[in-house]
Amino acid sequence: MAKELKVVGKPLPKQGDELRATGTAMYSSDYKMPGMLHGVILRSPYASADIVDIDTSAAEAMTGVKLVMTYKNFPSFCATSVQYVGYPVACVVALTEEIAEKAMELIKVEYKPKPFVIDPVEALDPDSPRVFPDTPNAYPFKLNSIFTDPNEKGLFTKRELAECDGYGDLEAGFKEADIIVEDDGYSFATQHAPVPERRGALVDYDGERITMYVVTQSAQSIRNALCWSTVGITSPLKVRILSEFNSGTFGARGDDAGFWPDGSPDDPVAFMGGGHDKSSGFAIMAAMTLRKPVRIFYTSNEENFFHFWGRGSANVKVRMGFKKDGTLTAWDQEELLNCGQFGNRWTLFFRNGTPMFMYSHNLPATRIKKTALLTNIPGMVGWSGYGNPEVMFATEQVMDIAAEKLGMDPVELRKKNCAMPGDNALNCSQAYMFTGANWFGSADYPQLLDKLAAQIGWEKRKPHTEKTGVIRSGMGMALTCQQCAGEGVGANALVKLNVDGTAEICVTYADIGQGGRSACRQMTAEALNISFDKVRVVAGDTDATVWGTCNACSGGTVKYGWAVYNACQDALKDLFALGAPVLGVFPEELATENGEIYVKxxxxxxxxxxxxxxxxxxNEADPYQIIGKSTWSVPAGAKNIEKAATFCSLDVDTETGELKNVKFYHCADVGRALNDKDTRAQLLRIHHGWESALGGTMRLDSATGKLLNGNYIDYPVATMWECDVEPSYIESGENDPSHPYGAVGLGQALQNAVHAAAANAIYNATGVRIKQVPMTPDVILKALGKI
Structure with a gap:
């Protein structure tokens, strides 16, 4: 039986909740400095063009203008060609934002417009305009992984670069199959609304180092990365980044540093993401040039919509082989991802490969081929799920097609093949290390499925052939998973024990709304056996914290779990060593509670x-602190993996194509919940995933490339009114070795299965497959043959 914990798992408040609730929390865009200058960015009106010349003389002559930045005076940073409407071209820095805006209008740019391509289908045509002259628009992803050399338990021990992700003999797997199910044409487009804080930065330079207030998930990573950018920073000693409070980021603020140079897909830096925001890069260089604080934050919703708020579109083809009893024998998958002009390779990097994770229990062979498609639309970012909602939209519908062909219940087919503890957990991403076998530390998919089936009343589900009338009801489900920080990802932690029995934990955990810092407080209190109120987290300032990789991929739970726990153990070791002589025992005979040491x-x-x-x-009047420290990175072995299932009930109006009474039943296997309140709040974010089904995507004019829905009137933000959610969780992995308290991430998997579950419910109601997201009424009516 798991140990009863005193602090971990309790519904305790987030640090800073009162400040947020009262409106006194200071976000990066709230800060002001004496003598601060303001910058605005001039953007391209063309989807593709070369810049022939820029005349800034009138703008520079305007009273109050301090600097105009273009390719002429900042050639290593500013563009000489543009690849989408809204591409940054120049920046004006002035005494006020209003002056900068007026001066920007005086800049004269001579463009040479070029042919462009917006539609991904057109981009596939070899004769279509190329986004980059020397690179085909269909760009094969080159950093794939093949797994080999299984040990006696069937766990793969080697990973090599390959043309496709996968393992095993695919041809033999399909020969072994009794039935083969194949389907394609699945198209998924999503761009979540950028409701968080607008992008930008406030930068000051004192002649030796910069101080930057910025919205970010990766303060320490940006601090280091600035040293190999083009903005003139040569050492982390010259950078201080402050980001105490952030609004929700959902993965989109992990690589948005905005100081990379322009490049092509073959450029290993430029193709990795984060370059064409440029707001912080402009602010850094302006501050260093003028020796004045410079503030550059986006000034409109449209500007914010255009830059790093979306993930493009995806087209997926799936082929599966099964035995008659439902056992998987082979899985072949092809993915085409519209990456825009920039192509965020991380979206391809972190796509975990559905079969390699979720269905690794029986599957002997699989292949996943990935291709990036370049178009003249804004660059892409990760967002929740990092490419998995797009893939699972297809794969989980094909699993339902297979169940129908096999004459099996879709739930039972998943149970037959779902991953179990000890099964292979194979992350394809070359961004992570692979030094040995990786496996599921915990998993109980059958319990998830049984729980949700009971909640929704699955046993009452009838086939679509028995349904008639205008309004038809349906039920659907989908399974999901997500990697939580792969091998090699890590963090440091430092804990200070104070003389009054309190403690401070120093980490670089980004506060992006998920309650991660409070989880660190709870884990620290638990490890030191003191109350929650006796601990404070120090974070949000790179001068006061220690290194940690980007807080992304639901990785905070696992990275900071061990870092915090080990730092506490290190501090207690010193504490007991000092206390043992006083109490006349050996250090190992001591324990602590409530700020006291006692003999066990x-x-x-x-x-x-x-x-x-x-x-x-x-000096007895000035006792030292005791300092504990830890450096930790994810090793090979048991992996921390999100595991969840989503069921959906809904009504389809076959005359209007509207979806009504949509309700999601979602259950996550969280291992052990670190904070019950925050866990339940996270699960309610299914609304955010449903947004893309309602039409939450980037709509561009194919004739001009201009954004048509860059506001909150034309973009449908999902609210509680759009769907009902009944979230729950189970705790199957309290002893999961991937975390000191058995916790498992949950923030992304809840997005992954929403669309597939709804599509399967629509099929159950009407007998038609919806292969396109958004699932707007016109899409449904077209599938029904009504238009």
Missing amino acids: ADPSKRMPWAGAFFNQHN
Whole structure:
């Protein structure tokens, strides 16, 4: 039986909740500095063009203008060609934002417009205009993984670069199959509304180092990366980044540093993401040039919509082989991802490969081929799920098609093949290390499925052939998973034990709304056996915290779990070593609770932490702190993996194509919930995923490339009114070795299965397959043959 915990798992408040609730929390865009200048960015009106010349003389002559930045005076950073409407061309810095805006209108740019391509289908045509002259628009992804050399448990021990992701003999797997199911034409387009804080930065430069207030998930990573960018920073010593409060980022602020140079898909830096925001890069260089604080934050919703808020579109083809009893024998998958002009390779990097994770229990062979498609639309970012909602929209519908062909219940087919503890957990991403076998540390998909089936009343589900009338009801489901920080990803932590029995934990955990810092407080309190209110998290300032990789891919739970826990153990080791002589025992005979050290065999023998502090032979009026530290990275072995299932009930109006009474039943296997309140709040974010089904995508004019829905009137933001959610969770992995308290991430998988579950419910209601997201009424009516 799992150990009863005192602090971990309790519904405790987030640090800073009161500040947020009262409106006094300071976000990056709230800060002001004396003498601060303001910058605005001039953007291209063309989808593709070369810049022949820029005349900035009138703008520079305007009273109050301090600097105009173009390719002429900042050639390593500013563009000489553009690949989408809205591409950054120049930046004006002035005394006020209003002056900068007026001066920007005076800049004269001579463009040489070029042919462009917006539609991904057209981009596939070899004769279509190329986004980059020397690169085909269909760009094969080159950093794939093949897994080999299984050990005696069937766990793969080697990973090599390959043309496709996969393992096993695919041809033999299909020969073994009794039935083969194949389907294609699945198209998924999503761009989540950029409701978080607008992008930008406030930068000051004192002649030696910059101080930057910025919205980010990766403060320490940006600090280091600035040293090999083109903005003139040569050492992390010259950078301080502050990001105490962030609004929700959903994965889109992990690589948005905005200081990379322009490049092509073959450029290993430019193709990795984060370059064409440029707001922070402009602010850094302007501040260093003028020796004045410079603030550049986007000034309109449209500007914010255009830059790094979407993920493009995807087309997926799936082929599966099964035995008559439903056992998977082979899985072949092809993915085409519209990456825009920039092509965020991370979206392809982190796509976990559905069969390699979720269905690794029986599957002997699989192949996943990935191709990036370049078009003249804005660059892409990760967002929740990092490419998996697009893929699972197809794969989980094909699983339902297979179930129907096999004469099996869709739930039972998933149970037959779902991953179990100890099964291969194969992350394809070359961004992660692979030094040995990786496996599921915990998993109980059958329990998830049984729980949700009971909630929705699955046993009452009838086939579509028994349904008539205008309004038809349906039920559907889908399985999902997500990697939580792969091998090699890590973080440091430093804990300070104070003389009064309190503690401070120093981490670089980004506050992006998920409650991660509070989880660090709870884990620290648990490890030190003190109350929650006796711990404070120090974060949001690179001068006061220690290194940690980008807080993304639901990786905070696993990275900071072990870092925090080990730092606490390191501090306790020193504490007990100092206290043992005073209490006349060996250090290993001691324990602690409520800021006191006691002898385990005789708890009456105890003293406050201060007694040990004073044993350091220093001035008794000024006792030292005790410092514990930890450096930790994810090793090979048991992997921390999100596991969940989503069921959906809905009504389809076959006359209007509207979806009504949509309700999602979602259950996540969280291992152990670190905070019950935050866990349940996270699960309610299914609304955010449903947004793309309602029409939440980037709509561009194919004739001009201009954005048509860059506002919150034309873009449908999902609210509680759009769907009902009944979230729940199970705790199957309290002893999951991938985390000191058995916790597993949950923030992304809840997005992954929403669309597939709804599409399967629509099929159950009407007998037609919806292969396109958004699932707007016109899409449904077209599938029904009504238009």
